[in-house]
Amino acid sequence: MTSILKKLSNMFGGSKNTENVRAESTPEKATRIAEDIRAKEALQASQAEHSPTVNPPVSMTPPPEEAMPDHRPLQRTIIQAPMVVVKSQEAQTDDGAIKIKAEPSREGDSCKFMVNKSLFAGHSWFFSSFESAEGSPLAEKLFSLDELESLLIHDSTATLTRKEKGHFDWKPMATEIGKMIRDTLNDGQGAVGQKIVDEMPSENVIKEDIQKVIDAEVNPGVAGHGGKITLRQVEGNTVTIEMGGGCQGCSAADLTLKQGIHGAFRKAVPFVGAIYDETDHSSGQNPYFS
Amino acid sequence: MPRLINFKMTIETGDKGNDGPVKFSINNHQVPLEEVTGGCGAGETVEGGFHVNSFAHSMTLIGPEEGDWEIKSLKVDYFCENTEPYSVTFGPVTLDDKTEVNVWRDPPLPTFDV
Structure with missing residues (x-):
């Protein structure tokens, strides 16, 4: 009876009405109201049973795990x-003449000049300024050009970089x-001064010195970013490194190489020539983040 | 980056081959080679190509679904828009079901005689 009165209370708007029903009820009246409520509940239960639109109760417990096939693509x-x-399909002939190709x-x-004769056989040399070109015939001539910032001679190539950045019609x-390169070679002059050639240390000495710089200076510096520099090869005085760890795939790798590593190498090992980075910054599944 | 019109791939298989098909991936879309001749069994050479007509950001040769594929050499002839045709030859590489090899190289920089 109490639960029926509670339901009546809800139907008529709360506890205040419940009290009124309680006060006004007689046993006959209460029995009649209780029968009405039961009939109403039975009707609702019947409707719920036969109604197709009624949603099933939502279970909050996860369904039992099933062996589902993995349709994700295999990450290779x-x-x-x-x-x-790599070659373009272009016929090449050699008639003994000095041939020079420019490749901006x-x-x-910058522009690379590829000569069919050696400029500095087996070695390379980096001229960073007009002053550094003193005693090197070809470099002296080339640095007479005002626009020149640096010159890299490597075997049969000469790469010139302009002070002004941006696109330039070379x-x-x-x-x-x-013409300067051709005249120098025809005159029998070298691209690099004899003093540099004479004082050039052996490949092993350069290799050991570069390794010391990497271990003592470069790697402790890049370790903070999870990077690691590995010496891949020293050929003559040409150094090839690989940037690993956090350096691989990093957008600042080029900046680190040119402003950090180049400077450290050249300061500690003055006879180092060209420095190349052979890192494949796009290989692996997720370089830099992995 | 020029538009890649089409390419032709020539793959020489070493000691371990497979039944194919040879698939490549361009810009992360896997496609089988077209107009395929030859085979990729041990010691065989397979040739095929594809008419891409789009800009190539990445291009790889997909490893076989099962086993190893020992590639002795791999040559790709590229035909790009407004660029001289060029070829890239790769050395030996072994592929399996977890690897693909990068075969895309930008065209050589244009040169001129001085």
Whole structure:
């Protein structure tokens, strides 16, 4: 009876009405109201049983685990194959004459001159300024060009970088540079001064010195970013490194290489020539973050 | 980056081959090679290509679904828009069901005689 009165209370708007029902009820009246409520409840239960639109009760417990097939694509690791040769389909002939090809960089601020004769056999040399070119015939000539910032001689190539960055039409200047290279070679002069050639330390000495710089200076510096520099090769005085760990795939790797590593190497090992980074910054599944 | 019109791939298999098909991935879309001749069994050479007509951001040769594939050499002839055709030859590499090898190289920089 109490539960019926509670339901009546809810139907008529709360505890205040319940009290009124209680006060006004007679046993006959209460029995009649209780029968009405039971009939109403039975009707509702019947409707719920037969209604197709009624939603089933929502279970908050997860369904039991089933062996579902994994349809995700297999993530493969991208590897690199050794590249043997890249060549455009262009006929090349050799008639003994000095031939020079100019190859401006994509950025346009530097241009590589490829000569069919050696400029500094088996070695490389980096001229960072006009003063550094003293005693080196070809470098002295090239640094007479006002726009030149640096010059890298490596075997049969000479790479010139302009002070001004950005795209530049190299064709007019390249003709002049080509003439300078050709004249120097025809005169029997070297691209690099004899003093540099004479004082050049052995490959092993350079290798040991570079390794010391990497261990003592470079790697402790990049370790803070999870990076690691590995010496891959020293050929003559040309150094090739690989940037690993957090350096691989990092957008600041080029900046680290040019402003940090180059400076540290050249300061500690003055006879180091070209420095190349052979890191494949795109290989692996997720370089830099992995 | 020029538009890659089409390419032709020549793959020389070493001691371990597979039944194919040879699939490559361009910009992360896996596609089988078209106009395939030859086979990729041990010691065989397979040739095929694809008419891409789009900009290639990445291009890889997919490893086989099962086993190893020892590739002795791999040559790709690229034909790009407004660029001289160029070829890239790769050395030996072994692929399996977890690897793919990068075969994309930008065209050589344009040069001129001085």
